[in-house]
Amino acid sequence: MIQSLLPNIADLHKIEVYEANGGYQALRKALGMKPEEVTDEVKKSNLRGRGGACFPTGLKWTFMPKVTPKPKYLCVNGDESEPGTFKDRQIFESNPHVMIEGIVIACYAMGITTAYLYIRGEYGKWVRMVQKAVDDASAKGYIGQNILGTGFSTQLVVHKGAGAYICGEESALMNSLEGERGYPRVKPPFPAQYGLWGCPTTINNVETLSNVPIIINNGWEWYSKIGAPKHPGPILVGVSGHVNKPGVYEMPTGVPLLEIIYKHAGGVPGNKGIKAVIPGGSSTPILRGDQLEGVCMDADSMKAAGSAVGTAGVIVMDEDTDLIQVIARIAKFYHHESCGQCTPCREGTGWLHKILDRFVRGDGRREDIDLLMDVANNIEGNTICALGDAAAWPVQSMIRRFRDEFEKRVHEAVPAEQVPA
């Protein structure tokens, strides 16, 4: 019985090995239940989305209309492009069948007959691996027509992106799937009412759906007791930056950040101190090294600390890190990835990038610090999608928590003729 996302089993990506270890038993069990019972199980488990927003998955599923003349769709978000995030890649590589099983169960629960799995274009190699797993699962009758003789049918289409961070935003992902530029859509209408080709659609992250077979196998009560009560379950934490053992670690939610860094990731090279940590991918607010005590990897704890779980991509920075260079690089990223639809984001991300580059060169002006804050505040909340917020939060938090770093880089010199007599 599969009880975790990345169990230590050799060759688990092969369907025979997955089956031998209890794989696809959850699908059999789910197909024997009523669809609404499956949704209820997921709802009661308190599973929350692992793509960054932590939205309750079961609740999201109930938004789908039960009766509709239109086809219904599931989009599986494998666009994984948030800097510091490399967890879905592990699922594609080591345990693709748990994801496929979760997808088919989700389709059954919501009465969906077509699912699209959107994988970022850079993961070409992983697209092939996943396609192989999908073909194997189809050959065994776990996907396709009349699944396991129950009369339920659903198809799974693997769709390769082409290099655009914004396509991880759910409405941009749908536009991209429709063959458009990846422009986010205005909400409402929400995808459950008007999604892909105007039909009811649910979008879930790869890791989220990979949790579903575990819930069905073990029951919601068992699952809801793993980790933090309000945000339970196993979570894949990717640790990168200044640690001895970077990598993806599976653990229950609610594990203290310091335990993740020192116990799992082997601490900081050279036993240096920690200057700062980005806890959940580049868009989550940065934390100071001296405020990590007691901060845990779950939605409530991170919120209380003034940050967010995001995609659980922990980036560790040691005491010698040039944080100005870090924030300038993050700003450059959002400037590059802004789709250009909304003026505050299109222009604002460029301004943030340019001003921060001045600080990198040591040419920052004292008033630039407040100017950065002003630009960030005017992007936040004023755009169609959350990319604007994602660009603003790191800058705001960096200034709030590391203002001294900016002040050190201010260029105080003035031209000779302006020197006061």
Next chain:
Amino acid sequence: MLSEASLQKIEELKTKYPTTQAMTLPVLWMVQEEHGFISPEAMKYVADLLKVSYGHVFGVVTFYTMYNARKIGKHHIEVCTNVSCMLRGSGKIVEHLEHRLGIKMGETSRDGTWTLSEVECMGSCGTAPMCAVGEEYYENLNPEKVDSVLNKLQ
């Protein structure tokens, strides 16, 4: 413009999507895999094939960073310089590559062998720094490893 095998694959794709426009990305991938880049003629071809406008195809090609609207080098080396890679020395990798190949980021060597690009996070943060050449990822790089990658490709 496209091989028989690709045309056959397109027929299969038609059963997977309710519109032909939805096949824009997959078909552009086929063109790029066969020709290395997507020329204006190829865009016109894709537009006719999928019964969408040339403008639509042009818009898509220019939106997504992985589609090449013009010819690039035989080997496309993409180096991630985002935060996780930067913290683990991607700057040195860039410097070394530029020195070895005699070109700067964003340039193609005169003989058409190499194109060097800076890219955003590729999902190799746990094995940083990295570069990709085509679909292949080269991870945990240092200058010596970069040399062996270049020697292998040459």
